[in-house]
Amino acid sequence: MKKDHTTGTVPEDHRNGVDETTRDAGMSRRQVVRTGSLLGVSSLIGVAGIGAEGTAAPDVDSASGGGCNRPDDIVHLDYGEYDNWEDMYRMSNGERDNLEIVSSPTHDGDTALQLRVREDQHWGLSTHYDFDGGLLELNGRVNLALNSNWEMGDRTHSRIWNCAMAFGEGSAGGGVPDGTNGWSNRLYVSTRETDPDGPFHLLSYTYHMDQNQDHDYLIDSNPYTVRQAELVPGRWYEFEYYICVNTIDDGVANPDGVIRYWLDGELIYDRQDLRFTTDHETNRIESNGPAGYYGGRYVAPKNLYSYYANHSMALNGTFGDGC
Known part of the structure; x- marks a missing residue:
C-alpha cells in the first residue's frame, strides 16, 4: 500500500530554494539493489500524466569506459521494487503529490517516476538520495524524458535533476559558497538558442x-561544451x-574540481577547473536525485511532466568495466 501524501501550497519564501540548503534530520528508509551496468533505450512518450585530503578525478575519456576508478559501492534504484518514492528519496522543496510511481509511460521496465510542475507554479519538488557521511566523487546514471507536449x-x-549537493547556505537560494557552507550542481533544460517547444x-547550473x-549553457559558444546536445x-x-x-x-x-556529462554514452x-570546498570532511557530496523547478522569474506555462527510470550511482568511483 502506498503511504498517504500530504499536500499543500509551498509558502512563497520557500520557492527560492532556501529549504534545499539544509538536510532533513529524518532519513527515509531505502532499499537498494547492487548492479554494474545499464542499457540505454530510445522510445517515444505520449500524453502527459498517464497512470497517475586530496582526491583527483580519474584520467579517463568516459566515466563508463576507458578504465575503472573502482567505487566503494554501486547503488541501483529499481523503481518497480518500491510502493512509494519516499522509500528512495527525501523531499526538500515542493509538494509531495507532484511525484509518483507510474505504470505508463515507462522506459524498459514496469514502472517509472513521473514528476509534475503545475501550470503557473515554480516548484514541482526537489528530491535527495542522501549519502551518509558524504562522498568526494560521484558517478550517476538515469534514464530521463520530457513529455511530448x-x-x-x-x-x-x-x-530536471540534482547532480550533486553539499548542503548549506552556499548551495542554493542565491547563497555564496565559501568552501565550508555548501555548493551544488544541477541539470536544467533550456530554450537558449532554440525554440520554446x-x-x-x-x-x-553550479x-x-x-x-x-x-x-x-551547453551550446557551441561555451568553452566547456564538448557537443551541443x-x-x-x-x-x-x-x-x-x-x-x-x-x-x-x-x-x-x-x-581542479570536475563536472562531466554524457548523453546516450557521448561526452557532452x-x-x-572548479573550486567547491576547503573541507573534505563536512563540505562534500551529500545527495542527488530527481527535481522539478521552473524559473526563476517565470512560472510554468502549462503542466509539465518529466519521467525517470533506472537511477544508478557509483560511490567514490566510476562505472568502469570490471567494477
Missing part, C-alpha cells in the same frame, strides 16, 4: 567558490554525470 517560454530554463538545450549561480520531447535518453570535488593544499582549494560537457 513539454513547452517553455522564451529564454527560460527548468531544472524544443528540441531543448541543456544547462549546467554554485561554486568562484561564482554562485554559474550558468554553463538536444533533448527532444517525448524521447527517452540516458543521462550520465560525474562530479569530483577539488583537491586541497594547506587549507586552500585547488581549481567537461569542466575541470
Whole structure:
C-alpha cells in the first residue's frame, strides 16, 4: 500500500530554494539493489500524466569506459521494487503529490517516476538520495524524458535533476559558497538558442567558490561544451554525470574540481577547473536525485511532466568495466 501524501501550497519564501540548503534530520528508509551496468533505450512518450585530503578525478575519456576508478559501492534504484518514492528519496522543496510511481509511460521496465510542475507554479519538488557521511566523487546514471507536449517560454530554463549537493547556505537560494557552507550542481533544460517547444538545450547550473549561480549553457559558444546536445520531447535518453570535488593544499582549494556529462554514452560537457570546498570532511557530496523547478522569474506555462527510470550511482568511483 502506498503511504498517504500530504499536500499543500509551498509558502512563497520557500520557492527560492532556501529549504534545499539544509538536510532533513529524518532519513527515509531505502532499499537498494547492487548492479554494474545499464542499457540505454530510445522510445517515444505520449500524453502527459498517464497512470497517475586530496582526491583527483580519474584520467579517463568516459566515466563508463576507458578504465575503472573502482567505487566503494554501486547503488541501483529499481523503481518497480518500491510502493512509494519516499522509500528512495527525501523531499526538500515542493509538494509531495507532484511525484509518483507510474505504470505508463515507462522506459524498459514496469514502472517509472513521473514528476509534475503545475501550470503557473515554480516548484514541482526537489528530491535527495542522501549519502551518509558524504562522498568526494560521484558517478550517476538515469534514464530521463520530457513529455511530448513539454513547452517553455522564451529564454527560460527548468531544472530536471540534482547532480550533486553539499548542503548549506552556499548551495542554493542565491547563497555564496565559501568552501565550508555548501555548493551544488544541477541539470536544467533550456530554450537558449532554440525554440520554446524544443528540441531543448541543456544547462549546467553550479554554485561554486568562484561564482554562485554559474550558468554553463551547453551550446557551441561555451568553452566547456564538448557537443551541443538536444533533448527532444517525448524521447527517452540516458543521462550520465560525474562530479569530483577539488583537491586541497594547506587549507586552500585547488581549481581542479570536475563536472562531466554524457548523453546516450557521448561526452557532452567537461569542466575541470572548479573550486567547491576547503573541507573534505563536512563540505562534500551529500545527495542527488530527481527535481522539478521552473524559473526563476517565470512560472510554468502549462503542466509539465518529466519521467525517470533506472537511477544508478557509483560511490567514490566510476562505472568502469570490471567494477
